[in-house]
Amino acid sequence: MASGFSSSWLIFIIIFFSFLVFLCAADQDRVTSTSRKLLQHHHHNNDHENNNMDPSQKIFFTIDNLKKGKSMEIYLSPKSPSSSLKSKSTTRLLSREEADSIPFTSSNLSSILQLFSISKESPQAQAMNDTLKLCELEPIHGETKHCATSFESMLDFTRGILGLDTKLRVLSTSFVENPSTKPYLRNYTVVEDPREIFAPKMVACHSMPYPHAVFYCHSQEGENRVFEISLEVGGGGERVEAVGVCHADTSHWDRDHVSFRVLNIEPGTLPVCHVFPPDNFVWVPAYFEIN
Numbered sequence: 001m002a003s004g005f006s007s008s009w010l011i012f013i014i015i016f017f018s019f020l021v022f023l024c025a026a027d028q029d030r031v032t033s034t035s036r037k038l039l040q041h042h043h044h045n046n047d048h049e050n051n052n053m054d055p056s057q058k059i060f061f062t063i064d065n066l067k068k069g070k071s072m073e074i075y076l077s078p079k080s081p082s083s084s085l086k087s088k089s090t091t092r093l094l095s096r097e098e099a100d101s102i103p104f105t106s107s108n109l110s111s112i113l114q115l116f117s118i119s120k121e122s123p124q125a126q127a128m129n130d131t132l133k134l135c136e137l138e139p140i141h142g143e144t145k146h147c148a149t150s151f152e153s154m155l156d157f158t159r160g161i162l163g164l165d166t167k168l169r170v171l172s173t174s175f176v177e178n179p180s181t182k183p184y185l186r187n188y189t190v191v192e193d194p195r196e197i198f199a200p201k202m203v204a205c206h207s208m209p210y211p212h213a214v215f216y217c218h219s220q221e222g223e224n225r226v227f228e229i230s231l232e233v234g235g236g237g238e239r240v241e242a243v244g245v246c247h248a249d250t251s252h253w254d255r256d257h258v259s260f261r262v263l264n265i266e267p268g269t270l271p272v273c274h275v276f277p278p279d280n281f282v283w284v285p286a287y288f289e290i291n
């Protein structure tokens, strides 16, 4: 038991840190805007001015697409080594002690901006304000949420949902061959029948724009089916092992949610599925032993 526990910890830590390296290299704006699209099923869309379909909204599909041979148009932004050169900011993960020593509320925004030497008028300041406001919103019906500013805090929240004694497994989308170059919107073919992961409960953690790593983690009551989906761009191009989820009940979702527009359906009619961008984590119970 003890050794199983510590080796699974080690795996999480390795995955987590490789992931952080990725985060630093990622095309932050796009990646996080995709995370924000996902959260709009909970809250009012603040992108109303943007009426044209933004390609990064194309992450939704229906359960009929989850079959070998099906093709779907999906936006997936991979790690992009060149973007890390362009971007001066890296997303640092804080320890719990560091995170707890920095205010994390919108009422403290001006002192937070000073601390990170960010100008009040800058787009970064706006993005930080948006992140804080999103974190402060009341959860919607059936949702349990927490914005984690450290790995420890993410694990505590996840354990609180999945069970203190439950072994955890973490899933994320990864590019396995020929990571994409722009444009990131592609027609992907499902190359194998998707594998469903048995997950009576799950916690999804979406990375948010902020000067240090912040994850909006949440769990939603109701039937959610988790899948591993092998995708390929035609002609032996890019290959992605994507993690996707299908939400059976969308009747509580905001009518304006982008997925209804993308799929051209009404709330509560069909399950809505989406892939997770590569900088998101999906925590599920581990139903296998690691020795």
Ligand SMILES: *[C@@H]1O[C@H](CO)[C@@H](O)[C@H](O)[C@H]1NC(C)=O
Pocket (backbone or CB within 6 Å): 103, 107, 108, 111
């Ligand atoms: C954060 O805001 C609270 C009230 O909203 C205030 O009491 C506190 O001093 C502020 N902390 C910092 C570091 O500005």
Ligand SMILES: *[C@@H]1O[C@H](CO)[C@@H](O)[C@H](O)[C@H]1NC(C)=O
Pocket (backbone or CB within 6 Å): 109, 125, 126, 129, 130, 133
């Ligand atoms: C933060 O956003 C809210 C709206 O969500 C706005 O009312 C407020 O003025 C913004 N604050 C700053 C400092 O930009």
Ligand SMILES: *[C@@H]1O[C@H](CO)[C@@H](O)[C@H](O)[C@H]1NC(C)=O
Pocket (backbone or CB within 6 Å): 073, 185, 186, 187
């Ligand atoms: C995907 O395929 C459809 C149908 O063939 C086509 O209309 C669409 O432009 C393609 N999208 C991309 C991004 O290539």
